[in-house]
Amino acid sequence: AQSVTQLGSHVSVSEGALVLLRCNYSSSVPPYLFWYVQYPNQGLQLLLKYTSAATLVKGINGFEAEFKKSETSFHLTKPSAHMSDAAEYFCAVPLASGYNKLIFGAGTRLAVHP
Amino acid sequence: DAMVIQNPRYQVTQFGKPVTLSCSQTLNHNVMYWYQQKSSQAPKLLFHYYDKDFNNEADTPDNFQSRRPNTSFCFLDIRSPGLGDAAMYLCATSRDSEGLFEKLFFGSGTQLSVL
Numbered sequence: 001a002q003s004v005t006q007l008g009s010h011v012s013v014s015e016g017a018l019v020l021l022r023c024n025y026s027s028s029v030p031p032y033l034f035w036y037v038q039y040p041n042q043g044l045q046l047l048l049k050y051t052s053a054a055t056l057v058k059g060i061n062g063f064e065a066e067f068k069k070s071e072t073s074f075h076l077t078k079p080s081a082h083m084s085d086a087a088e089y090f091c092a093v094p095l096a097s098g099y100n101k102l103i104f105g106a107g108t109r110l111a112v113h114p
Numbered sequence: 115d116a117m118v119i120q121n122p123r124y125q126v127t128q129f130g131k132p133v134t135l136s137c138s139q140t141l142n143h144n145v146m147y148w149y150q151q152k153s154s155q156a157p158k159l160l161f162h163y164y165d166k167d168f169n170n171e172a173d174t175p176d177n178f179q180s181r182r183p184n185t186s187f188c189f190l191d192i193r194s195p196g197l198g199d200a201a202m203y204l205c206a207t208s209r210d211s212e213g214l215f216e217k218l219f220f221g222s223g224t225q226l227s228v229l
Contacts, residue, residue: 009154032215034215034217036218041222042222042223043118043120043204043206043220043221043222043223044157044204044206044218044220045220046217046218049215049217051215090156090157094215095159100145100147100208100210100215100216100218101147101159101162102159102218103156103159104156104157104158105156106154106155106156107154107155107156
C-alpha cells in the first residue's frame with residue numbers, strides 16, 4: 001500500500017536560512033509525488049509535483065524538491081526562508097485505486113523566526 | 115476568480131444533531147472530494163464524486179454521507195455527530211485527466227466543533 005512519511009512534525013529555521021523538509025514514500029506503482037502547503041486558516045494548495053520527468057522539480061515561492069529513487073525520498077527545500085513561508089507542509093502520493101485520490105503525510109509545521 | 119468555496123467557515127453542532135457542510139466550485143471540475151483533517155493530522159479522504167458517481171472509502175463511517183445535486187455543489191452530511199467527528203473538513207476538486215495526476219484545488223475548509 002502507498003504511504004508517505006514526513007520526518008519531523010515541527011521544523012524551525014531563521015529567516016534567510018535553508019529550509020529542508022523531509023518526505024519518504026512507499027509505493028508499488030511508478031511514483032507521482034506532491035507537496036502541498038497549508039497556510040493558517042486556509043485550504044491546501046499545490047507547491048509542486050513530480051511526474052516521472054526531471055528529478056529536480058521547481059515549485060512556487062522558490063521551493064524545489066528532488067526525487068531520489070534509491071532513497072525513496074522527495075525532500076522539499078528552499079535556499080532562503082522567508083517569514084511568509086511559515087505554514088504546514090504535506091507530502092502526498094496517489095492511491096493506487098484512484099488517480100487523483102491522495103494519501104497525505106502527517107505534515108510538517110514550519111516556523112520561521114527573525 | 116474561479117475557486118472552491120466552503121460554507122460556513124466555522125460550524126458548531128450538538129452531539130447527535132445532524133449537520134450539513136457545503137461546498138461549491140466554479141471550476142467546472144467533474145471530480146469532488148471530501149477530506150477530514152483532525153488537529154495535527156494528515157487530511158484523510160472520506161469519499162469522492164466522479165460526476166454523479168459516489169465513491170466511498172472503505173473505512174469511512176456510515177455516519178458520513180454526501181450529496182452532489184449538480185456539478186457545482188457537494189454536501190457532506192453527518193447524521194449523528196460524535197465528539198470524535200470534530201475536525202476540519204476540506205472540500206477539493208480536480209479534473210478528470212485519464213490517468214494523469216492533476217492537482218487538487220482545495221477550499222478553505224469548515225472547522226466543525228461538536229458540543
